[in-house]
Amino acid sequence: MTVVCVEIDEDLINESREKHSATFSDPRLSVVVANATEFVKDQKEDSFDVIIVDYTFESDQIMKDCNRILASNGVLSSQSVAPMALDKEVVRGSLAPLQDAFTKEKTYLYLIPTDTQNGQNSLACCFKDGVHPEDSPNRERCERFRKEKNLKYYNYGIHMGAFELPNYFREAIS
Numbered sequence: 001m002t003v004v005c006v007e008i009d010e011d012l013i014n015e016s017r018e019k020h021s022a023t024f025s026d027p028r029l030s031v032v033v034a035n036a037t038e039f040v041k042d043q044k045e046d047s048f049d050v051i052i053v054d055y056t057f058e059s060d061q062i063m064k065d066c067n068r069i070l071a072s073n074g075v076l077s078s079q080s081v082a083p084m085a086l087d088k089e090v091v092r093g094s095l096a097p098l099q100d101a102f103t104k105e106k107t108y109l110y111l112i113p114t115d116t117q118n119g120q121n122s123l124a125c126c127f128k129d130g131v132h133p134e135d136s137p138n139r140e141r142c143e144r145f146r147k148e149k150n151l152k153y154y155n156y157g158i159h160m161g162a163f164e165l166p167n168y169f170r171e172a173i174s
Helices: 010-019 036-041 060-069 088-102 139-148 156-161 167-173
Strands: 003-007 029-033 048-053 070-079 107-113 120-127
Touching (some): 010 029, 036 060, 048 060, 060 070, 060 088, 070 088, 088 120, 107 167, 139 156
Parallel strands (some): 003 029
Antiparallel strands (some): 107 120
16 A cells, blocks of 8 residues: 655645654655646556545536546545535535536435534545446445444444535535
């Protein structure tokens, strides 16, 4: 396994190295100082399993390139918007590049409670090809996983409930 970190700001990388030296000394980490748009454009098809993007207000093209370089069961995760703090058009506009690249059906949003941003931020996950988080779980499988891992929180209902959004957010993205 290799983790590739692409960041254009070398000062940010150096600051992160100071604060997270153990992470940056891990030989599985490759740090690339580059413009992510250019980096992604130059990568081979199906060459990444997971892509984590720090911001959703990206161009359509970088999201299409991310989709292109993801493996067939790949996942893209992106920090999204603060839905209660922004106008519906801003929320829709921030998601459009993701939905255009991955389709609306394969772009999922998750709310994250915070003490800022009017109490919530969101995370977007986009799934490629055969991956669909609502299709794979079944009650028996979830229960077996919970027992094997001795989980105190997770269960089938929690898993399926993670895909539900409050009405105001549904309206904003419809």
